Amino acid sequence: MNRRQYRKLDFVVASLQRRFGPRAIYRYEQPSTPTLLPHIPTGFGELDQALGIGGIPQGQITELLGPATSGKVTLAPKVIAQAQRAGHQAAWVDLGWMLDADYLHRCQVNLKELLVVRPHNGQEALAIAASLAAGELGVLVFDEVTSLKGQNLSPVFLEGALAQIHHRLAHSPCAMIFLTTTYFGPPGDAANYPPGFSLDHYTALRLALKREKWIRQHGDVRGYQAIVTVLKNRWAPPAGPVQIEITFDGTVRGNGL
Amino acid sequence: MRILCLLIPHFPASLERRDEPGLDGQPVVIAQEGKVLDCSPEALDQGVREGMKVGRAERLCPEAVVRTAHIARYEGAFERVIEVLAGVSPVVEAGKWGEAYTDISGQTSGFDDEVILCQQVGRKLKQEVGLTGMMGVAGNKFTSYVAAWIIRQGRALLLRPGTEREFLAPLPLELLPLSEEMIKELRLLGIRSMGQFARLPAGAVLDRFGPQGRRIHQLAQGRDERPLLPYQRPPVVEATRQFEPPLGMNEILVRAGGKLAHTCCQRLRKRGLSCQEVHLTLSFEDGSSHSAQQTLSGPTADRLLVEASARELLTRLSCADRVTEARLVLGGLQAQEGKQLTLGVITRPAKVDLVRLVRPLAARFGADSFYGGRVLDSSSPLAELRFAWQPWVEEREKVDSSVE
Numbered sequence: 001m002n003r004r005q006y007r008k009l010d011f012v013v014a015s016l017q018r019r020f021g022p023r024a025i026y027r028y029e030q031p032s033t034p035t036l037l038p039h040i041p042t043g044f045g046e047l048d049q050a051l052g053i054g055g056i057p058q059g060q061i062t063e064l065l066g067p068a069t070s071g072k073v074t075l076a077p078k079v080i081a082q083a084q085r086a087g088h089q090a091a092w093v094d095l096g097w098m099l100d101a102d103y104l105h106r107c108q109v110n111l112k113e114l115l116v117v118r119p120h121n122g123q124e125a126l127a128i129a130a131s132l133a134a135g136e137l138g139v140l141v142f143d144e145v146t147s148l149k150g151q152n153l154s155p156v157f158l159e160g161a162l163a164q165i166h167h168r169l170a171h172s173p174c175a176m177i178f179l180t181t182t183y184f185g186p187p188g189d190a191a192n193y194p195p196g197f198s199l200d201h202y203t204a205l206r207l208a209l210k211r212e213k214w215i216r217q218h219g220d221v222r223g224y225q226a227i228v229t230v231l232k233n234r235w236a237p238p239a240g241p242v243q244i245e246i247t248f249d250g251t252v253r254g255n256g257l
Numbered sequence: 258m259r260i261l262c263l264l265i266p267h268f269p270a271s272l273e274r275r276d277e278p279g280l281d282g283q284p285v286v287i288a289q290e291g292k293v294l295d296c297s298p299e300a301l302d303q304g305v306r307e308g309m310k311v312g313r314a315e316r317l318c319p320e321a322v323v324r325t326a327h328i329a330r331y332e333g334a335f336e337r338v339i340e341v342l343a344g345v346s347p348v349v350e351a352g353k354w355g356e357a358y359t360d361i362s363g364q365t366s367g368f369d370d371e372v373i374l375c376q377q378v379g380r381k382l383k384q385e386v387g388l389t390g391m392m393g394v395a396g397n398k399f400t401s402y403v404a405a406w407i408i409r410q411g412r413a414l415l416l417r418p419g420t421e422r423e424f425l426a427p428l429p430l431e432l433l434p435l436s437e438e439m440i441k442e443l444r445l446l447g448i449r450s451m452g453q454f455a456r457l458p459a460g461a462v463l464d465r466f467g468p469q470g471r472r473i474h475q476l477a478q479g480r481d482e483r484p485l486l487p488y489q490r491p492p493v494v495e496a497t498r499q500f501e502p503p504l505g506m507n508e509i510l511v512r513a514g515g516k517l518a519h520t521c522c523q524r525l526r527k528r529g530l531s532c533q534e535v536h537l538t539l540s541f542e543d544g545s546s547h548s549a550q551q552t553l554s555g556p557t558a559d560r561l562l563v564e565a566s567a568r569e570l571l572t573r574l575s576c577a578d579r580v581t582e583a584r585l586v587l588g589g590l591q592a593q594e595g596k597q598l599t600l601g602v603i604t605r606p607a608k609v610d611l612v613r614l615v616r617p618l619a620a621r622f623g624a625d626s627f628y629g630g631r632v633l634d635s636s637s638p639l640a641e642l643r644f645a646w647q648p649w650v651e652e653r654e655k656v657d658s659s660v661e
Contacts, residue, residue: 089609101630101644111630115611115649119626128626131618136609173606218464 052236066209077107088138155196223247268355397481421479426452533589
């Protein structure tokens with residue numbers, strides 16, 4: 001194509017985008033929705049890039065899966081810290097009553113602006129989460145899905161609760177994060193969820209985390225490297241695994257943050 | 258090497274007290290853009306800290322006298338302090354306001370001479386700046402700073418060469434530039450004084466605290482290799498115009514002021530700089546001179562803004578005398594920076610009233626389901642001593658009532 005033909009094509013593309021919106025037509029090598037979607041950055045640059053939209057989508061459900069000490073409870077506070085920096089507020093549903101406020105503080109979370117919910121049972125936890133999902137929060141973390149197992153919740157209730165949360169989130173700027181510890185099987189295995197809790201169906205983003213190695217300095221453990229694999233992403237093409245580094249020396253840092 | 262350290266604590270507050278003797282003994286708070294820039298020791302005792310919001314400082318110390326900061330005045334006064342030290346030795350390093358070092362090795366022939374020199378500096382400081390300071394003389398910067406820090410106002414502490422380590426040994430760890438975490442860690446190890454820290458093996462300190470910890474370890478041993486960084490006067494752009502015959506305050510003088518601003522702005526642009534301070538000095542027929550200055554809201558190289566400022570200063574200085582010379586100086590120079598233009602207005606999300614959100618939920622599920630976290634002592638090995646959960650509704654109501 002000569003220059004004149006290029007110019008003519010550009011003109012046609014521009015007029016189409018004006019008429020049908022910027023997502024109607026785009027170059028193949030560029031992502032279709034670069035940063036148009038409201039999102040909250042994770043604070044890990046490479047991971048944000050791999051997610052396609054620059055972070056965790058708002059108004060959607062995200063799931064972080066992985067075994068213990070894989071970085072789930074570091075990544076979630078880092079997202080909260082980023083959201084708080086942008087002026088959002090956050091809440092943490094702590095079903096297991098295991099949350100460490102000091103660790104959140106070390107992850108640069110402003111505790112004064114964080115609501116911690118410690119429900120008495122799983123039913124209450126899901127009902128409160130559904131109410132908060134519609135509450136204009138920036139981030140809502142549900143910690144953790146595995147605790148719902150063994151609470152004898154009916155599959156119909158669980159399915160209904162998830163559908164309600166999903167519906168309420170669609171009208172809210174809240175990025176909801178479910179944390180799932182893979183005690184009972186590999187990531188994605190139905191054994192990790194209570195029956196009827198079809199989280200994989202409702203999530204827009206699923207990230208599997210796995211600890212790769214410990215980082216040692218002078219014999220002391222100073223952090224660890226983890227691999228994040230994108231299992232499902234509704235907004236971007238699948239990206240390869242991303243390595244993140246979490247170090248703790250007074251403050252918890254991720255990739256030099 | 259012999260270093261003299263001069264400290265004038267709470268420099269801005271001391272200057273305000275110097276200019277307004279009625280403030281003596283009263284807590285003084287210097288405010289800049291709604292935050293505390295500096296405060297007097299009396300206000301410090303009441304819990305006022307630098308960087309705190311002025312409203313909070315007033316709540317903590319209701320009897321405090323709040324004064325607006327005059328940055329240019331403080332800078333000018335500190336430059337005079339530097340000049341006093343420059344009269345002693347050509348190498349002067351300026352720290353933050355009220356802290357300066359000078360190398361006096363070679364200026365004195367012995368310890369007694371150093372005593373006389375300190376007395377001279379103290380007298381000159383009192384005469385030229387109207388303030389008293391604390392002085393420390395030692396073989397390096399850190400030790401001289403500590404010597405000045407622990408001595409009373411208006412006094413000097415001189416250490417004999419080679420006695421730095423013994424002098425520092427009984428002093429507390431807090432005088433070292435250690436982070437809070439490191440101090441807690443050292444306390445857990447039973448180390449409370451600089452001498453105990455200095456006695457630790459260098460390799461162990463390097464292993465545990467890294468190169469930064471090793472540097473601080475050397476300071477505790479009375480070794481500080483840092484050289485003095487000579488003070489450089491901040492650069493300015495200036496233009497002068499003489500009037501022959503002398504001019505009265507009229508339109509011609511105003512136009513001349515505009516031309517001076519134009520010349521200065523051209524020079525600024527050539528050097529790729531912008532300015533934030535405008536000083537105008539007028540010399541009069543009787544030999545006297547008056548000056549005025551204005552701080553602009555942001556750095557600029559815009560001719561119109563500087564011209565408007567120069568005109569305002571001229572009206573401020575206007576009098577019946579005839580002017581022989583006008584001098585315009587642009588200070589606060591910094592490199593011009595491009596500003597990223599945005600297509601849309603960046604808006605922050607509206608603040609959610611969490612109390613309103615939580616109240617109906619607390620009524621439904623019980624107030625004992627909603628908590629706020631508070632860190633108590635990060636270094637404690639027991640979880641219950643590290644942080645505490647407080648019922649959210651109760652905590653928020655307490656905050657609300659305290660605000661009211």
